[in-house]
Amino acid sequence: MKVIRVDMTTKAITDQALPAEYAGLGGRGLTSTLINAEVPATCDPLGPENRLIFAPGYLSGTTLINTSRLSVGAKSPLTGGIKESNVGGTVAADLAKLGITAVVVEGQAPADERYLLKIDGAGKAQLIDAGEYKGMRTYGFVKKVKAACGERNSVTCIGPAGEFQMAIASIQTTDFDGRPCRAAGRGGLGAVMGSKGLKALVVDQGGKNPDTLVDPEAFKASAKAFAQAVKADEFSGEILPELGTAALVGPINEAGALPTCNATQGQFAGADKISGETLAKTIKARGGKTTHKGCANCIINCSNEYVDQDGGYVTSSLEYETIWSMGAMIGNDDLDAIARLDFLCDDIGLDTISTGVAIGVAMDAGYRPFGDAQSAIAMVAEIGRGTAFGKVLGGGPGAVGKHFNHQRVPVMKNQSMAAYDPRALQGMAVTYATSPMGGDHTAGWVVDKNLEAFGGTLDRFSAEGQVEASRDTQIHMAAVDTVGLCDFAQSGLAAKGGFDHFLTMISAKLGQPFTKADWRDLGRRVLTAERDFNRRAGFTREDDRLPKMFYTEPLPPHNKVVVVSAEQMDQTFDF
Amino acid sequence: MCEILVRVKLYGTLHKRLAAYDAENGLSIVLREGDGVQALLTRLGLGQVRLGFISVDGRLVTGDAPLHDGARVRIFQPIFGG
Numbered sequence: 117m118k119v120i121r122v123d124m125t126t127k128a129i130t131d132q133a134l135p136a137e138y139a140g141l142g143g144r145g146l147t148s149t150l151i152n153a154e155v156p157a158t159c160d161p162l163g164p165e166n167r168l169i170f171a172p173g174y175l176s177g178t179t180l181i182n183t184s185r186l187s188v189g190a191k192s193p194l195t196g197g198i199k200e201s202n203v204g205g206t207v208a209a210d211l212a213k214l215g216i217t218a219v220v221v222e223g224q225a226p227a228d229e230r231y232l233l234k235i236d237g238a239g240k241a242q243l244i245d246a247g248e249y250k251g252m253r254t255y256g257f258v259k260k261v262k263a264a265c266g267e268r269n270s271v272t273c274i275g276p277a278g279e280f281q282m283a284i285a286s287i288q289t290t291d292f293d294g295r296p297c298r299a300a301g302r303g304g305l306g307a308v309m310g311s312k313g314l315k316a317l318v319v320d321q322g323g324k325n326p327d328t329l330v331d332p333e334a335f336k337a338s339a340k341a342f343a344q345a346v347k348a349d350e351f352s353g354e355i356l357p358e359l360g361t362a363a364l365v366g367p368i369n370e371a372g373a374l375p376t377c378n379a380t381q382g383q384f385a386g387a388d389k390i391s392g393e394t395l396a397k398t399i400k401a402r403g404g405k406t407t408h409k410g411c412a413n414c415i416i417n418c419s420n421e422y423v424d425q426d427g428g429y430v431t432s433s434l435e436y437e438t439i440w441s442m443g444a445m446i447g448n449d450d451l452d453a454i455a456r457l458d459f460l461c462d463d464i465g466l467d468t469i470s471t472g473v474a475i476g477v478a479m480d481a482g483y484r485p486f487g488d489a490q491s492a493i494a495m496v497a498e499i500g501r502g503t504a505f506g507k508v509l510g511g512g513p514g515a516v517g518k519h520f521n522h523q524r525v526p527v528m529k530n531q532s533m534a535a536y537d538p539r540a541l542q543g544m545a546v547t548y549a550t551s552p553m554g555g556d557h558t559a560g561w562v563v564d565k566n567l568e569a570f571g572g573t574l575d576r577f578s579a580e581g582q583v584e585a586s587r588d589t590q591i592h593m594a595a596v597d598t599v600g601l602c603d604f605a606q607s608g609l610a611a612k613g614g615f616d617h618f619l620t621m622i623s624a625k626l627g628q629p630f631t632k633a634d635w636r637d638l639g640r641r642v643l644t645a646e647r648d649f650n651r652r653a654g655f656t657r658e659d660d661r662l663p664k665m666f667y668t669e670p671l672p673p674h675n676k677v678v679v680v681s682a683e684q685m686d687q688t689f690d691f
Numbered sequence: 692m693c694e695i696l697v698r699v700k701l702y703g704t705l706h707k708r709l710a711a712y713d714a715e716n717g718l719s720i721v722l723r724e725g726d727g728v729q730a731l732l733t734r735l736g737l738g739q740v741r742l743g744f745i746s747v748d749g750r751l752v753t754g755d756a757p758l759h760d761g762a763r764v765r766i767f768q769p770i771f772g773g
Contacts, residue, residue, distance in 0.1 A: 350741065351771050355703045366702040367767040370746045383749065393702060397714065436772070536772075561772050569744035569751070570769050607771065673749065 117217045117327055120241050122233060124312045125164060125223030129241050134217045140626055142174030144200040145598030145642045146218055147189025151198055152645040154220075157652035161193040161304075162281055162311040164224035170211070170272070170317060171219075173202075173600010177212020177326040180339045180621060181346060182605035184209040184412035186272070186289065187597060192303040194283040194470070194512055195529040195554040197650040199303035202597055204411035205289040206321065207270040213323030214239040225313025230279075234265060237320040246315045251276055253463040253500070254288045254296040257316070262294065265318050271296060273316035275465025278306030280502050282510030284470035285310065288462055291410045291419070297432045298410065301467035302556060303531060304512075330627035338617035338624070343415060345611035352607040356418040357407040361436035361604075362392030364535070369444070371567065371576075372674050373540035375533065376444045378473075378480035379526050382540050382671045386449025390439050395420070398451060403427040416604055422455040431459035437557075440535035441472025446479055447486030456493055464500040466510070471496060473513045473532035481520035524665050529554030529655075538662065538678050539671040541566045541576050545678045546586035550660045550688040552646035558603060560590040579680040587688050591639035594646075598638060640691055647689060660685050693724040695760040697731065703743075703768035709735060728756045731764060743767040 117134040138146055147169040159165035168190045175183045186208035192199035211219070216239055225231060230246040249257055254275045261271050270290050277285035285306030288296040329335050347353045355363050365387055368374045372382035388394060396406050402423045410419030410433055419433035434455055442448060442457040461468045475492050478484065484491040498506035508519045513532045517525035526533045531554030538545035543562035551559035565585045566576035574581045596606065599622065608614045615632070623630040650659075666678045700717040701709065712718060722730060728745055732738045732754070744751050746765045747758065758764070 350704075351769060355768060355770075358704055361772070363703055363768075364770055364772050366765070367743060367770055370749065370765055370767065371744070371751060372749075391702075393714065557772070563772055564770075567744065569742070569767075570771075604771065 118215060118239070119218045119220060120216060120235070122219065122221045122241065122243065123223040124221060124225045124231070124314065127243050129243065140174065141598060142176065142217065143171055143185060143187040143202065143598045143600045144189070144594060145638060146171040147187045147200050148198060148642050149645045150218070150220065151189050151191065152649040155191055157649050158654065159191060161191045161196070161308060164222070166191045166308060168221040168305065168308045168312060168314070169218055171217065172208035172212040174598060175621065175625065176208040176600040178329070178335065178339070178625070181343045181413050181415045182411070182602035183600045184414070185600040185602060186211070186300070188287055188300045188305050190305055190308040191653070192305070193281070193307045194304040195531050197529060197554070197653055197655055198552055198646045199305060200553065200597065201300040201302040201305055203287070203289050203298050203300040204602065205270065205291050205298040206412040207272050207289050207317070207319055208600060209412035210270045210319040210321050210323060213326045214320070215323070215325040215327060219317065221312050221314055224311060229313045230315045231313055232261065232316045232318050233314060234318045235320060237322045239323070239325065249315055251279060254465055255463050258290060258294070258296045261316060261318060267294065268321045270319045270321060271316055272319070274306045274309045275463060276500055276502065277465045277510055278310035280507065280510060281307040281310045282499070282507065283307060283515070284467045284474065284510055284512045286461070286465050286467045288465055291432065292412065295432060297462050299462065299467065301469060303553065306465050327625065329625050331624040335621050335624035338620040342608040342614060342617045342621070345614050346605050346608040347415060349607035349611065352416050352604050356416050356604055359392035359396050360406065360418045360420050360433065362395045362434065362439055364436045365391040365439060366393065368536065371540060372671070373537045374440060374444050374535065375526070375537045377447045377486045378445065378476040378524060379537055379665070379671070380480070382537050383673055384444035387444065389449040390443045390451055390454060395434060395439070395451060399423065408433065411602070414602070416602070418604060424452070430455045431462065434458055437535050438468040438472070441469045442492065445472050445476040446492055448489045448492065450489045453489035453493065457496055460493065460496045460500065464496065466496070466499060469534055470512050470532045471499070471509070473526060474509050474516045477513045477516045477522060477525055478509070478520065480524050481522035483520065525663060526665065527555055528662060529659055531555045536563055537671055538666055539676050540674055542579055542678060542680055543574065543576070543582040543585050545662060545666065545680050546582050546685060546688055547590065549662050549685050550586065551590065552643065552650050559593055560586045562586055562589050577674065577676050579684055582680055583684050583688050587691065590643060591636055591691070593639070594642035595635050595639040598642060643689065657686050660688070694721050695724050695726070695758060696721055697758050697762045697764050699731070699735070699764045699766065701766050705737070705766060705768060708737065708740060722758060727758055728752060728764070729754045731758060737766065741769065743769040
């Protein structure tokens with residue numbers, strides 16, 4: 117359990133035992149509490165005082181399935197508040213197997229310098245001059261780095277957008293096949309990495325020094341039962357492997373909750389052309405891959421490899437959020453164009469959600485017509501080249517709205533909403549408005565609680581119970597993001613006895629009992645740290661609101677607006 | 692007794708439960724006038740299958756919803772997201 121601290125100003129690297137107050141934390145819990153303790157809340161997110169923290173989940177590196185989740189945290193240049201964005205691939209497992217609990221990057225290299233942070237098989241870190249890779253896109257860069265450092269390394273890196281320090285720049289990491297197609301996309305953390313002069317984190321994949329389990333037998337038995345439950349579940353065991361997360365396109369569209377043409381409609385006429393069913397059929401017909409393993413320790417295999425008509429690789433993995441942001445949100449029903457846009461974002465190092473929404477805002481402002489996929493591709497290419505307009509787009513939807521003096525900008529704390537319109541799912545209004553992360557669906561996904569057919573008990577068009585549902589889920593997800601469990605393996609938690617197995621595993625590592633109450637305390641502790649940081653950064657309750665468009669523009673086909681009041685929003689964190 | 696014709700599309704992996712399902716065009720099912728969603732599910736052999744929601748002409752409905760000639764029915768499985 118060690119923390120590697122890297123000072124990009126002095127190039128000093130020090131190893132530190134994890135301080136006792138952070139025991140039991142990993143992932144988001146560790147990044148958020150460390151940032152709240154060590155980063156001045158009012159600092160320049162792109163200055164030397166900010167810290168960029170990489171932390172595998174608490175259970176990453178164990179034998180438990182679907183736990184290779186890496187949390188990346190910093191003060192966000194997009195929201196101005198605290199940020200955690202987590203990503204799959206292999207790097208979390210790689211770091212954890214080296215016994216590394218966190219890598220904390222501080223200071224700032226001179227603007228024209230680039231470095232790789234290389235961590236070898238003994239867990240020793242060194243900074244290597246990377247000037248030769250300056251400005252490279254991620255796919256080409258990874259190929260070169262692997263040639264230089266060895267294939268058996270994960271590479272977590274930025275592309276040109278991160279080097280330009282754009283507010284929607286992502287951090288990309290390599291998947292199970294070594295491609296930089298997994299993104300810690302939200303909040304512009306790629307820009308923070310770029311501001312440090314850090315081009316990549318390169319981690320040896322042969323680590324054999326994971327944290328010791330206090331009770332390995334108890335862990336093993338529970339891990340086995342948990343994995344069986346995930347496999348037995350229809351969604352994680354059958355639907356996701358066949359269709360991937362794109363399985364959501366059909367039902368969310370049918371529910372009238374798929375934001376379309378910059379959230380002017382809740383249903384997209386072209387939804388069937390970009391649905392999970394069509395995606396799977398297209399991939400199979402062309403010889404691509406569904407049921408693809410993207411992350412270490414994964415048994416769900418929700419990833420895919422999208423190929424062109426000649427069977428050539430285009431991108432991996434084409435997911436629901438990207439299909440929405442580059443599809444329905446910009447009125448585009450061309451799957452090939454969506455796949456191309458996904459690849460470009462991965463290669464340039466951009467959050468696909470924010471990029472798609474930025475394009476949607478530009479189209480809504482009249483810059484190009486909705487549905488013009490080729491213009492969308494040209495716009496993303498401009499970001500990659502760093503043209504004047506490309507830099508506007510790279511600033512995110514808020515910057516695009518200002519550029520065009522256009523008011524319809526679906527952002528919360530300046531981060532774009534995701535693929536669930538809050539007017540058709542009032543619970544998502546609460547999560548989007550109040551999450552310390554800004555517009556974020558994973559922070560408190562309450563779609564199921566809003567739809568009776570999915571076991572929900574709430575009226576999705578009513579405010580009643582929505583604050584409580586969002587609060588409950590936000591607390592839960594802060595804990596999930598701390599242990600590093602994949603969202604989709606939560607089917608194991610929902611299975612009979614599944615949550616108890618999960619608590620047993622945490623306890624087996626921690627060496628002391630860990631109860632449901634401890635789980636809730638953990639989630640509250642993380643949220644409290646995040647809200648404390650944001651408060652000190654200048655956020656007030658007025659920042660826990662949605663843009664006016666959601667309160668005043670009825671969303672077809674149900675023609676509803678958000679009805680959760682400001683007073684109700686303010687009760688979300690009454691715990 | 693008059694008959695009605697409804698068009699059915701299945702989502703997720705429901706197609707695996709109906710060997711004759713045409714993924715491109717869905718199914719056209721003849722029902723008796725007055726039959727509703729529950730009768731349709733029984734007819735499809737999905738009466739005992741765990742389902743998410745069902746829509747008729749783009750609106751979510753419950754199991755006792757009526758059907759009309761030409762209705763466009765879509766059947767979904769439960770989902771989880773993030």
